[in-house]
Amino acid sequence: MARKKKDMERLEGTYQIIRVKKLEKMAYIPQSIAIVAIFFLFLYFTGAQLKPFYLPVFFPLLVTMVWLLVLAIETFAFRLMEIKYRKSQSAKFLMAHRSIKKAYIIIVISIIIFVLAATPFIHQQVENRVSSSGELTFSGEETVYFTSRGRYDFMTVDSITIEVIDSMGPDEARVEVMLLSIENYEANETVMALNREVGHPKEATISEDFEFDMPVLRFNEYYIILTSNQQVTIRYNIDVTLPGTRVYPFATLAIGFIAAYAYWIFILYNIKRKQSKDTIYV
Numbered sequence: 001m002a003r004k005k006k007d008m009e010r011l012e013g014t015y016q017i018i019r020v021k022k023l024e025k026m027a028y029i030p031q032s033i034a035i036v037a038i039f040f041l042f043l044y045f046t047g048a049q050l051k052p053f054y055l056p057v058f059f060p061l062l063v064t065m066v067w068l069l070v071l072a073i074e075t076f077a078f079r080l081m082e083i084k085y086r087k088s089q090s091a092k093f094l095m096a097h098r099s100i101k102k103a104y105i106i107i108v109i110s111i112i113i114f115v116l117a118a119t120p121f122i123h124q125q126v127e128n129r130v131s132s133s134g135e136l137t138f139s140g141e142e143t144v145y146f147t148s149r150g151r152y153d154f155m156t157v158d159s160i161t162i163e164v165i166d167s168m169g170p171d172e173a174r175v176e177v178m179l180l181s182i183e184n185y186e187a188n189e190t191v192m193a194l195n196r197e198v199g200h201p202k203e204a205t206i207s208e209d210f211e212f213d214m215p216v217l218r219f220n221e222y223y224i225i226l227t228s229n230q231q232v233t234i235r236y237n238i239d240v241t242l243p244g245t246r247v248y249p250f251a252t253l254a255i256g257f258i259a260a261y262a263y264w265i266f267i268l269y270n271i272k273r274k275q276s277k278d279t280i281y282v
Contacts, residue, residue: 016085024078028071035067046153047219054219056153058246065253069260072106076264083271096272103261103268110261114254117247130155131240135165139231143185144224146238148217158241160224162210166233173232175204178225179212185223194222204234 042060079099086092116122130150136142149156160179167173179194195202195212204210226234 017082020078020081020085027074027078031067031071035064038067039064052147052221054149054151054153056219058153062249062253065250069253069256072257072260076260076267080267093272096268100265100268100272103265107258107261107265110254110257114251114258117251117254123242123247127155127240127242130242131238133235133237135233135235136226137166137231137233138226139168139228142226144226144236144238146222146224147219148214148222149219150240151219153219154246155240155242156216157214158239159214159237160210160212161237161239162204162224162226163235163237164204164206164209164232165235167206168231173206173228173230175210175232175234176225176227177201177203177210177212178227180223180225182221182223185225193225 039060042063043056046056046059048055079095083092083095086095132146134144136144146157146160162175162177164173164175177195178190180190180192184190184192190196194200194215201210201212224236224238
């Protein structure tokens with residue numbers, strides 16, 4: 001009779017575990033589909049395009065990470081229920097042990113994300129590598145291509161500088177500068193130049209550089225149009241910045257993952273220690 005009762009308890013535990021796994025699947029499948037769908041919807045509504053290539057992944061990644069954090073907390077709840085319904089002490093111990101190993105991996109990944117997102121030195125190195133500069137020798141007209149934003153929606157153009165470093169003519173070199181979108185350049189709509197407003201610089205000379213603070217714009221392709229009536233050599237700098245608003249949200253989420261999984265490890269260690277003691281005393 002006692003053996004039959006014990007077998008019934010085992011069967012009941014198995015049934016409860018099956019129910020937990022079914023509930024877990026019912027929770028995960030629609031959320032996984034929703035995460036993928038929302039990711040691509042965000043890409044569509046934020047202007048993703050293939051030509052010119054632009055994949056604004058900032059907001060989709062941010063939403064995905066928030067949702068993954070929610071899913072992680074849901075996973076904790078399901079694992080606790082599964083451990084609770086396991087009848088074997090060794091099975092509970094093994095589940096806790098494996099979950100701890102996985103939690104450590106997530107914490108290490110989160111620490112790497114936090115360091116990348118929260119370290120100013122890394123931001124500066126990225127900005128230096130993405131910013132572009134060069135020298136051009138020309139007479140007449142020359143163009144320099146750039147985009148107002150990074151192709152993944154993290155970087156933005158901060159400023160543009162044109163410096164005249166050499167001139168072949170007898171007069172002081174004057175280089176007219178216009179910043180035009182490709183559409184306006186092709187339509188010859190020079191009045192639409194970004195630097196044509198009152199107070200904005202319009203030329204560079206030997207004695208005075210052209211310096212322009214780029215406004216925050218949506219992604220588009222632009223040309224720097226350089227015009228000179230004599231041969232000159234200029235140096236251009238397109239300084240790109242990585243705004244804190246584009247990286248610090250990921251640093252905050254990384255802290256959230258670290259805190260959540262550290263607490264999860266604390267709970268699992270208590271379970272693991274308890275099961276280890278119970279196994280010894282049994």
